[in-house]
């Protein structure tokens with residue numbers, strides 16, 4: 001499932017999906033952040049997509065690690081180091097145990113999400129990307145442990161990501177720039193949660209279409 005070719009296809013698809021959601025991502029961070037989240041995501045995903053040829057011949061853990069290191073030096077703001085730790089942590093787990101089965105990929109994903117929580121000192125319910133990532137990770141592990149197929153898992157995770165995104169609407173932010181807004185943040189989705197929902201949706205669609213074969 002998580003072969004280098006799949007990671008690279010995913011990086012191209014993610015870049016296209018981020019660009020396709022410019023208006024939405026941009027307006028969310030403008031409403032309750034500082035308005036740079038779309039630019040950060042666009043620049044980051046563009047740079048990674050541009051590494052395609054350089055990464056093509058590398059083993060998957062090297063690919064994930066290089067993506068993380070590149071994001072660290074490319075994306076500014078809060079989200080850059082958070083996404084960087086996600087990929088570098090996934091790389092570490094993948095190096096120890098090549099992520100082939102859904103359960104192994106779920107474990108690598110969980111380690112990545114854990115790294116974001118540690119780096120950002122945040123949890124579910126703080127109106128951040130974690131409100132998408134944590135429920136998706138939990139559901140991924142559960143479904144994989146039940147022996148569900150990759151396609152069934154991908155279909156379910158799209159829903160979970162969407163629900164996680166929606167859950168941010170009525171939350172007050174306690175991390176990130178929106179944390180100073182108090183009740184004024186209520187009614188707005190979190191921009192980082194939106195980006196994550198878009199990225200998860202995109203990767204799940206690739207799995208459903210069979211791009212992982």
Ligand code: ADP
Pocket residue numbers: 029033034035036037038040041076077078079080082116119120121122127128129130175176177190191192193
């Ligand atoms: P900045 O907040 O520095 O302007 P971005 O706009 O690129 O950076 O990213 C903002 C997003 O980062 C938020 O919408 C939120 O989802 C996420 N975020 C901010 N702080 C944290 C944190 N401590 N833990 C997890 N996610 C966070």
Ligand code: MG
Pocket residue numbers: 029033034035036037077177
């Ligand atoms: Mg911002």
